[in-house]
Each structure stands twice: as C-alpha cells, then as structure tokens.
Amino acid sequence: MGGRKFTGGRIIPNRIRRKAEIDRYPNEAVSGPTKNIVRRVRGNNIKIAFKTSDHANVTDQDSKKTQKLRIIRVTKNPANKDYERRGVITKGALLETEIGIARVISRPGQDGVINAVLIKQ
DSSP states (O other): OOSBOTTSOBOOOSSOOOGGGOOOOOOOEEESSOEEEEEEEGGGEEEEEEEEESEEEEEETTTTEEEEEEEEEEEEOTTOHHHHHHTEEOTTOEEEETTEEEEEOSOHHHHSOOEEEEOOO
16 A cells, blocks of 8 residues: 555554664675675674585584584574575584584674584494
8 A cells, every 4th residue: 555544544553664674685605705795783792604615514513522613514404495506604504614514603794603413324
C-alpha cells in the first residue's frame, strides 16, 4: 500500500530505523591470501572479519595440540549448497587441510579467525 491506510490517509511510523538496524552485505570468507575487514558496529565497537584466509587453527582433540595449517579447499558446507560450490567458509563447514578434514567451529565472517577441529575417519 506504500505507507497509506485503506482510507487513503498517511501512516506515520512511530520511530525511524536506527543506524544499528541498517543491514549490510554479508561478509563471506573464502580461501585465499589473508585479508581482513574492519567494520564499526553498535556502541562504536569494531568487528574484524576475514574476507580471505589461507590458514586455519586446527585442534587435534586426541593429542590436545593446535596447529596453524594451510586450507586446501572447502569440501562441504551444510549451511548452503551454493557456499559449497563457491568455497565460502562458515561455521560448520568442512575444510580439507594438510593433515586431514577439519570442521570450522568459529564464525570467520564475524570473529576474524578460523578455528577448526580435526575429524577422525
């Protein structure tokens, strides 16, 4: 109806949209040479997000060791079939690393770090 009542009168909103409610383009982290994005968020805080990254912090739960390993490719992404095709890294994505398959447990688009755990097969 375009901001009008069925009678033709104008609907005046009780408040306007706040700056924090304005949406952004999603930051989709992919594999490649490391690049970060710094965004200002609510409360004048900053969020550091990955645009591209070629390494992940992979933890082996048996030996309790964490290593910084190179990402070879994204093998599966249950969040979105299209992300799987494009190689977008999100929480829950399966990465092929130098020592095996790892599952991402951090949120690279918001945390600015890729943490993963090694999956035993």
